[in-house]
Amino acid sequence: MKISRLYLLMALTLCAPAMATDLALTPWAPSLNAEAMAVLSSTERLTASTRNGLQLLDAKGTELARFNGNFSSLDTRAAGTQVLVASLDNDRQQAVLINLDASAKTFGIPLYLPTRDYPVNGLCLYRDGAAHLFVFLVGEEGKGEQWLVGNGATLLSEPQRVRGLPLPPSAQFCQVDDTTHQLVVNEQNVGWWAYPAHPEAEVKRTPVALFDNPKREAGAMALVPGGMVALDPKTAQLHLFQHTGKRWVEQSSLTLPGLKEPEQLSVNGQQLLVRDDDNGKLYQGRLDWKARPVTAGPVLPEVAAVRQTDPVGRQGDAADDPAIWVHPAQPEKSRVLGTNKKQGLLAYDLDGKLLQELAVGRLNNVDVRPDFKLGAQTVDLAVASNRDHNSLSLFSIDRQSGELREAGEVPTPLKEIYGICLYQPASGEIYAIANGKDGTFLQYRLSAPDGRVQGELVRQFKVDSQPEGCVADDQRQRLFIGEEDVGVWAVDARADQPATLTSVIKVGPQLHADVEGLALYQSDKRDYLVISSQGNDSYLVLDAEPPFATHGAFRVGLNAPAGIDGASETDGLEVTALNLGGPWSQGMLVVQDGRKRMPEQTQNFKLVPWAEVTRALKLP
Template structure:
């Protein structure tokens, strides 16, 4: 994806791109193929806007004077809902069986009321052959208003829908008069109900005229009326960026105002250009390792096509439908468009919802990094999350995600917790963190009530410390801290509390070839697992005399595990699992430590009903199998969220009940 900041820069940057992507012989009106149009529906004072296919034989249209109405393939009106409407999109509702009814979710803008109206359009088929043969006056169609959405500080100019292939939930993208895009969840398929949850807002191109979504590929297209068409991701957790698909002349083949766009079944695009009476078709073609948008133009003689959509029936030609403002009416035109074969590639990447989240850190930017879970041995439900802020220090949260304490320690990066040490008869737990301000190890004391305080600072001599993890040796009963440097060097320090003070000793060094970060030590097997960001995961003995022989555990393949490899943590349950954050595709990989096999892969997605977004671009994570009570009775996973949206805020940490992850593992 290409981030664009200035329109003038866009034109220069993409001129070469588009000339390479689109065949130059299709660059003029003369090359456009003529199409013969037929009137589908005409009426006085129609003032229509858009029409969308409903199944294979019906069309749903709207009008400023006739509201929302349904036509059969002969152009006969079957249903009408009064109002002053513009903009239109539909998606099927799959929560009912085909035998009982067909349903669609409809969205359209009621201009006089200044709001988006969401409808349920239902069709009850005739059940018997006798019913179908007889001329019946019974109306099998109905429309019901589900919800109205009104924005208090702006006006909705256009709308398009996205239906998640995984969940069947439906989202609306609203283009507003303030050049903003609002993404809202408007239908929960699991509960078969209309909802209104704001997911995110982001800037729209100036003069945005229309939008359309490719549900299969998860791509949003927005037309900038006098400039071109832009492509975005529908995934709110992905980095906000856009890519040019087509631009106006002389940098592309578009001419005049871009009034409307429509996505065909194969992901190709139809573009309405009323100033030159054209419909242009953009289809992505693969040539070797490069993909190109190939353009074909169709001429609609004497027609000013203000909108565009298409009916796609298997085995038949793609039929366009458009509204002509100069010859008021909806018209159809057959084309020779050949849809490319599409196939869905099944993915084993599953999803779990965030259970809760912490309050954000105080500063924007790349601040939050790594969490650790302190288990309160006496009152597990009062356990804590210790989390680092690279611009400030340490935050302490309770299991509801509320901040209960903070310590300004400097740029601490990674953190880990160890248990049961003693100084002068006082028993407590401690946390260790890599401190990039001082290139040191910061130690914190945690008392039985969960109060955290500064304990000691251990100098490392490393020029640029980074990742860190703790280790308790079940063999010699000693505590250790592993810390690494951006160069790949690891140091192992023994931490001694027996002489009435904190003492440290460097006991070992070893190295990986490039930048590491996350690591985790397993006391039971005396094994250290460490991540080399671009390479993968290694294992090595965690004992001070363990040498420097690294064993490959799992390499980055950008199919299962994507670079960067960031956080690592171990779940100690009936089975032992290693969890890794696969930052490159915003996911998490769970390995069995018994046989090193992948047992599940998942993303952390939003739970809009709780007002909690998902997690993406995760750095550090931590997991525990301890029974923390309530929804965390089987344990808890905490991850850093690199893009905190819904609403956009500084970074924070997401909590996920382990029972939900265990269900994914058990379902494999």
């Protein structure tokens, strides 16, 4: 395997030799047969064995409870008086989850993952900030998977596959730090790697420690608060790594005297268990190492989508921006529009079922306004930015059926058209505000007196860098625009007024670049500006009036009962405060999902009841 110069440099930095001292070890339960073990507490151990199954043991090795079978690999998570146990059932060749009641000393009913089409070498558990429980499978030839298996202390009736994960081809061991949401996996002849563990995270890896030395080997590891204990079977050493935020630094190393082939490892506090594969015996010791605890990032509240749209019909980064068309007489017949920037415009019902697909080209952003005079007809209007023609694509919406039809096109001089939003003052005329990647904004008055759409350029202004999202507050004649790496601005929406920019919020601790979709929730009680903070997969809620007070941020997490994954890397979003019936009685939030999981499919849009946002942020 080739290792890049960057990784080799990091390997030299992170794996600098440290003076190794001997770790005092004593045999533990010499007659015990175990392939894997876990230190549960100062008084209890758990082992997995091919002959004795899963065994709960006291500190001296006396059996307290047993679950018969042929098992290897082991990981646990405490949940009150319950211990959630993950192992590999060798007879069935399946991963298994089982509850252990630590107080009653009894095992529960096993939950088996479906048989995989590859050999599973190892597994590990992960609990996220919302108490969802996942298991990672480490397989041969670089195959890895993440499965949702429970919440809190409760296991699901049926596990759900969340995503596949490309792992090193020779990986056997994994561990997850629930605090920093990092999955660590070994690559036998290379070192250890860290991956983001959250199901909505981008698939990427960073080195924990790498080496280019045939006398080294990356084996089992145990994550401890603030760091990791990693086993090198060839040198019979433990390496202690401190996690410093963006990198891992080796603090010291310990030699395991008398062990010829150390293989398995478990650490809980200062207690350590290690197995010598040469004689099959277990040894215990005290790890006198105090790492500096890692400060966890803020835990944002989560809401769940109760519906999701059918996936778009193109691979890759395709879905982009939604809009909500509200039926004037029957709100339950409203539509969610969405752009596929590799194909055209899509229309869904409120359950997310695809109703229409207009293949008109690479549409990026879309917005909707009612009561447009198309010749002698009165229709509702959808307008999208067309990146094929650097134009505005217009669509009529039948006010009874909701059917969309192409209504025409307005050319623009923009070199790379990007975002668009509509503005409709009390006079009823409709304006389209389009922007280009160079920061230019063009405002057009739209009309179609003879049935042919046309756009009159009435204003032009510019920001310093790339914009995209924008939304108009028709009542207050205010336009909000997003400058992706800078923040959000407010400007007068009226065409005959100067385009003086007023800062609403800048990129910083709360708003993470890229600034993407913008939307307004407008009700009789309060108006809010909702922003897609793409850099940390969250959504920020502000007052829509000065001084634009912030009410906090939230994330869209997974909905296990409905089988709907969360949302991440969101481009566009839209919201309405109108009662659309059912779960949408207090309005609806629609967000684009940049990483479709559970199952992995092309991108789509998630539909969230606004009542969930009100609850999560405790909005007034």
